[in-house]
Amino acid sequence: MPTYxxxxxxxxxxxxxxxxxxxxxxxxxxxxTIRAKRAGAIAELDDWEQLxxxxxxxxxxxxxNLDTYLLRLEENVTKAGxxxxxxxDAAEANAIVATLVRQAKxxxxxxxxxxxxxxxGLNEALAANGIQAIETDLAELIVQLDHDLPSxxxxxxxxxxxxxxxxxxxxxxxxxxxGLTDDPAQLAAAARTHLRQEFLKATVGISGANxxxxxxxxxxxxxxxxxxxxxxxxxxxxxxxxGIEKILPSWRDLEVFLALLPRSSTAxxxxxxxxxxxxxxDQDGPKAFHLVLVDNGRTASxxxxxxxxALRCIRCSACLNVCPVYxxxxxxxxxxxxxxxxxxxxxxxxxxxxSAADRSLPFASTLCGACYEVCPVAINIPEALVHLRxxxxxxxxxxxxxxxxxxxxxSPRKLAAAQRFASASRKIVARSGRxxxxxxxxxxxxxxxxxxxxxxxxxxxxxxxxxxxKR
Amino acid sequence: MTLxxxxxxxxxxxxxxxGGAVSAAAVDSAYGAIPRDYLRAHHDPARHDILALxxxxxxxxxxxxxxVLEPDxxxxxxxxxxxxxxxxxxxxxxxTAPVRFAAPAGLPPAWLGDLQAGTEMxxxxxxxxxxxxxxIAGVVTGCAVAIAETGTIILDHGPGQGRRALSLVPDFHLVxxxxxxxxxxxxxxxxxxxxxxxxxxxxxxxxxxxIELIRVEGVHGPRTLHILLSL
Numbered sequence: 001m002p003t004y005x006x007x008x009x010x011x012x013x014x015x016x017x018x019x020x021x022x023x024x025x026x027x028x029x030x031x032x033t034i035r036a037k038r039a040g041a042i043a044e045l046d047d048w049e050q051l052x053x054x055x056x057x058x059x060x061x062x063x064x065n066l067d068t069y070l071l072r073l074e075e076n077v078t079k080a081g082x083x084x085x086x087x088x089d090a091a092e093a094n095a096i097v098a099t100l101v102r103q104a105k106x107x108x109x110x111x112x113x114x115x116x117x118x119x120x121g122l123n124e125a126l127a128a129n130g131i132q133a134i135e136t137d138l139a140e141l142i143v144q145l146d147h148d149l150p151s152x153x154x155x156x157x158x159x160x161x162x163x164x165x166x167x168x169x170x171x172x173x174x175x176x177x178x179g180l181t182d183d184p185a186q187l188a189a190a191a192r193t194h195l196r197q198e199f200l201k202a203t204v205g206i207s208g209a210n211x212x213x214x215x216x217x218x219x220x221x222x223x224x225x226x227x228x229x230x231x232x233x234x235x236x237x238x239x240x241x242x243g244i245e246k247i248l249p250s251w252r253d254l255e256v257f258l259a260l261l262p263r264s265s266t267a268x269x270x271x272x273x274x275x276x277x278x279x280x281x282d283q284d285g286p287k288a289f290h291l292v293l294v295d296n297g298r299t300a301s302x303x304x305x306x307x308x309x310a311l312r313c314i315r316c317s318a319c320l321n322v323c324p325v326y327x328x329x330x331x332x333x334x335x336x337x338x339x340x341x342x343x344x345x346x347x348x349x350x351x352x353x354x355s356a357a358d359r360s361l362p363f364a365s366t367l368c369g370a371c372y373e374v375c376p377v378a379i380n381i382p383e384a385l386v387h388l389r390x391x392x393x394x395x396x397x398x399x400x401x402x403x404x405x406x407x408x409x410x411s412p413r414k415l416a417a418a419q420r421f422a423s424a425s426r427k428i429v430a431r432s433g434r435x436x437x438x439x440x441x442x443x444x445x446x447x448x449x450x451x452x453x454x455x456x457x458x459x460x461x462x463x464x465x466x467x468x469x470k471r
Numbered sequence: 472m473t474l475x476x477x478x479x480x481x482x483x484x485x486x487x488x489x490g491g492a493v494s495a496a497a498v499d500s501a502y503g504a505i506p507r508d509y510l511r512a513h514h515d516p517a518r519h520d521i522l523a524l525x526x527x528x529x530x531x532x533x534x535x536x537x538x539v540l541e542p543d544x545x546x547x548x549x550x551x552x553x554x555x556x557x558x559x560x561x562x563x564x565x566x567t568a569p570v571r572f573a574a575p576a577g578l579p580p581a582w583l584g585d586l587q588a589g590t591e592m593x594x595x596x597x598x599x600x601x602x603x604x605x606x607i608a609g610v611v612t613g614c615a616v617a618i619a620e621t622g623t624i625i626l627d628h629g630p631g632q633g634r635r636a637l638s639l640v641p642d643f644h645l646v647x648x649x650x651x652x653x654x655x656x657x658x659x660x661x662x663x664x665x666x667x668x669x670x671x672x673x674x675x676x677x678x679x680x681x682i683e684l685i686r687v688e689g690v691h692g693p694r695t696l697h698i699l700l701s702l
Binding site: 047054061065080097175200216227269272276278 | 475480482483484487491493494498502505506508509510528531598601602606617619621622623632636639640657658660661662664667668669670672673674675676678680681682683686689690692693
């Protein structure tokens with residue numbers, strides 16, 4: 001998975017984001033709107049908790065028997081006339097897709113919004129092969145036209161308000177109608193006109209899948225706009241790029257997951273459109289269907305007993321919408337296609353804890369637990385965050401600081417001396433009232449955390465001077 | 472590629488440990504033992520008017536819902552198409568030409584027996600090209616199943632429903648739902664379907680929440696969904 005180029009660690013990126021008042025306004029407005037609606041959609045069902053528990057158990061059972069179910073899926077997709085490909089990592093997946101597109105003699109493909117293809121950087125890989133990928137989801141289109149990055153799992157352009165979107169359309173969409181206003185209905189109509197010819201002439205469609213059903217070989221794409229239906233129906237060739245954890249054992253499981261997903265993500269009883277297909281059908285839809293199953297770090301996550309629960313995720317984004325941290329920083333600060341609380345546990349697991357950005361993500365949380373409460377598959381995100389925090393290797397500076405702290409805290413005399421030293425240094429290290437960035441080697445401490453400035457006088461010094469305020 | 476497949480399967484088996492390597496039958500029996508304590512239906516058909524619920528929920532998502540008696544279906548279809556034709560013509564000043572709609576093979580012929588002047592019907596045999604489909608003003612289909620709880624109709628693209636593109640490209644979808652096709656909730660609906668067929672679940676006209684998370688109807692799919700619920 002790409003770390004967005006030049007991505008700083010979370011605290012640095014968050015600082016810039018929090019200072020952007022327009023961004024904060026847009027995010028507060030959008031997340032608060034959806035929060036209230038989601039609560040209403042869920043309150044309608046008396047058995048929400050039972051559905052949630054069933055989903056959790058179904059996913060855990062599937063993960064525990066993932067080899068059996070993947071082989072069953074492969075067998076059934078193949079039986080229905082589809083082709084199954086396996087990719088260990090992003091590079092293999094991208095190479096498979098590029099080869100398939102070239103075999104179909106296409107230099108343009110239409111795409112349904114898909115987190116898996118974001119994760120593997122498919123659009124960039126196709127561009128390097130001379131193939132243009134056209135995003136057809138409205139929010140993905142906005143982000144693509146603006147040469148921006150997605151900031152939300154479900155609504156990649158959540159950081160833009162309607163006026164900004166109108167400006168992007170006017171600037172980047174040659175066929176935008178003159179006099180286009182910022183009315184969302186007009187903006188949606190402009191996107192319809194803009195993409196219609198692309199759909200009609202496309203020969204290759206690329207999708208992800210929300211679910212892959214092992215016992216029937218069926219793929220399921222859940223969407224709202226109809227761009228998904230266009231992409232999986234009109235082209236001659238359909239390529240679906242799907243993470244190996246998207247599998248469900250049986251057709252029947254849709255009765256659980258289609259009850260949970262729409263209410264959790266868009267707060268609807270049911271999303272406007274869901275397409276389900278099994279291989280290829282005579283006289284209906286694509287003549288060739290390819291399923292690319294992607295590992296890309298998932299088996300590493302599976303090997304972690306606590307971390308593997310993240311593989312239950314159905315990408316609803318409810319956890320982003322309730323997160324007090326996400327609400328203030330937005331998605332870009334997470335430096336990954338997967339932002340928010342779930343991103344903070346998925347990204348470091350899929351990419352490893354190598355970069356400063358990934359090492360900082362498990363700390364990008366207050367552990368308030370709102371994410372766990374709304375998660376439709378009951379992923380205990382705070383538990384996974386704490387688990388990952390323990391796995392982050394501390395820098396030499398951090399280890400030295402911890403060691404010295406141990407020594408200082410053993411002796412009241414040493415502590416008092418250290419406090420005097422800290423108070424004396426506050427003017428140098430914390431001009432703005434907080435310690436933000438220290439030069440190396442102390443940057444090993446401040447790269448991933450802020451610290452309050454030491455007070456001018458410690459409590460102990462104050463007590464000694466005033467006897468608790470009596471003098 | 473075989474290499475990648477074996478590699479991934481081996482990593483999964485290693486991650487799951489020795490407990491993971493059991494027979495397919497053991498996996499199936501573990502699956503069968505998963506507790507499903509959720510309700511089979513949130514509105515019990517024995518105590519609720521499921522058809523009224525379906526009509527309400529579909530209308531809640533801005534579908535036009537009309538309840539008609541079975542013998543009145545042809546007249547209701549004729550009326551809906553004439554109305555739609557007038558509004559299509561209204562967008563083109565001075566136009567008087569007939570407006571072309573499409574119907575798939577297998578639709579009960581009587582349903583199209585009452586069509587009024589100005590409404591023209593096209594078939595889809597041989598299949599129209601995408602460009603030809605794009606010139607069609609709307610489509611009339613039946614459906615396979617409907618879900619009352621969510622206001623959803625499900626097409627399995629069998630006889631009378633047409634291939635998937637037919638009910639997707641035109642901007643207007645008129646769909647007839649028979650009372651006996653309405654399932655109370657998801658479990659009953661999915662049990663009625665044949666997984667091998669292609670399926671489209673439709674809940675209202677196409678919509679988006681992509682601008683400020685506010686729902687707006689009408690993007691790429693049909694912008695008007697008109698449901699005739701036949702009693």
